[in-house]
Amino acid sequence: MRAVRGREGGVEIVEVPAAQGDGVRVRIRSAGICGSDLHMLRGGFTGARTLGHEMAGIAENGRAVAIEPLLPCGACAACRAGDYNLCVRGAAIVIGVGHDGGMADEIVVPRHCLVPLPTAVAPEDACLVEPLAVAIHGLRLAKLRGDSRVAVVGGGSIGLCAVAATSAAGAEVALIARHDPQRAAGERLGARDAQGSYDLVVDAAGTRDALERAVSLCRPGGTLLLLASYWSGRLELPGFALCLKEVRVQPASLYGREGVARDVDVAAATLAARPEIARTLITHRFPLDAASEAFRAAADRAAGAIKVVLEP
Numbered sequence: 001m002r003a004v005r006g007r008e009g010g011v012e013i014v015e016v017p018a019a020q021g022d023g024v025r026v027r028i029r030s031a032g033i034c035g036s037d038l039h040m041l042r043g044g045f046t047g048a049r050t051l052g053h054e055m056a057g058i059a060e061n062g063r064a065v066a067i068e069p070l071l072p073c074g075a076c077a078a079c080r081a082g083d084y085n086l087c088v089r090g091a092a093i094v095i096g097v098g099h100d101g102g103m104a105d106e107i108v109v110p111r112h113c114l115v116p117l118p119t120a121v122a123p124e125d126a127c128l129v130e131p132l133a134v135a136i137h138g139l140r141l142a143k144l145r146g147d148s149r150v151a152v153v154g155g156g157s158i159g160l161c162a163v164a165a166t167s168a169a170g171a172e173v174a175l176i177a178r179h180d181p182q183r184a185a186g187e188r189l190g191a192r193d194a195q196g197s198y199d200l201v202v203d204a205a206g207t208r209d210a211l212e213r214a215v216s217l218c219r220p221g222g223t224l225l226l227l228a229s230y231w232s233g234r235l236e237l238p239g240f241a242l243c244l245k246e247v248r249v250q251p252a253s254l255y256g257r258e259g260v261a262r263d264v265d266v267a268a269a270t271l272a273a274r275p276e277i278a279r280t281l282i283t284h285r286f287p288l289d290a291a292s293e294a295f296r297a298a299a300d301r302a303a304g305a306i307k308v309v310l311e312p
Helices: 037-042 077-083 126-141 156-166 179-188 208-217 241-246 264-272 276-281 288-298
Strands: 001-006 008-016 025-035 053-059 064-067 106-109 115-117 150-152 172-176 197-203 218-226 249-250 284-285 306-311
Touching: 001 288, 025 064, 025 150, 025 284, 025 288, 053 115, 053 126, 053 218, 064 126, 115 264, 115 276, 126 156, 126 197, 126 218, 126 249, 126 264, 126 276, 126 306, 150 208, 156 172, 156 179, 156 208, 156 276, 172 179, 179 276, 197 208, 208 241, 218 264, 264 276, 276 284, 284 288, 288 306
Parallel strands: 150 172, 150 197, 197 218, 218 249, 284 306
Antiparallel strands: 001 008, 025 053, 025 106, 025 306, 053 064, 064 115
């Protein structure tokens, strides 16, 4: 089968053996390119693995599914407590990072990874379940309420997913974004211009300037939610303002569950209820064989790329 793998800072299509192992075989219909994929390629972190942790397709029983791309150990204290996203194996549990991913013709995953899709969600759009679940998980940890005032700093796909999830919860949301296409997408998803201070501010950009702006937007006693990936390994927070306002800092990683409800299932239901999310976020679609062109498009945010999707 065909698979997308990193090579010298870019990607290439290679022929690999058909996916094997115990689990459910899923024929991939959509695989999204994440900003993390671009960072891993630039940093040379991809190794000899197939890329792709945002994916959806058709299971061998004909059911349309998205995939929760996590393979936790199931035995550590975090897994036993139900916080499998905090597994001691760290980032190695992520399919597409520590295991071959979904930028391929098919993949075999354990049954617990399957996210049955509502009939209103096409598998061609359902690669969005994963990034939307990231936002939903963070907002859940930050105690989002319907009467919250929320600002999002950063207009990439995670920031716009946070806008969409906040709007779906009935809360007021503002967006601060760098590029005009991102701001236009935010408006379509319900974002307003930023005015005043906010109960909850989401950093979805991951830069020092973004963190300074986020803290400045927090009301006294507000919450700063860290949804970005901090690839430098360091956080530079404006300590005086943070402490003066007693801003609470809430980190978030991946997605999990609360009781019996998984964040990925909430994300799938949100996509079904809000079809404008997929129409707004997916800006480009490419066949798998055009992966190199797709990755170049995904890296050009100024030209309007938000979510670029590969369709095997």
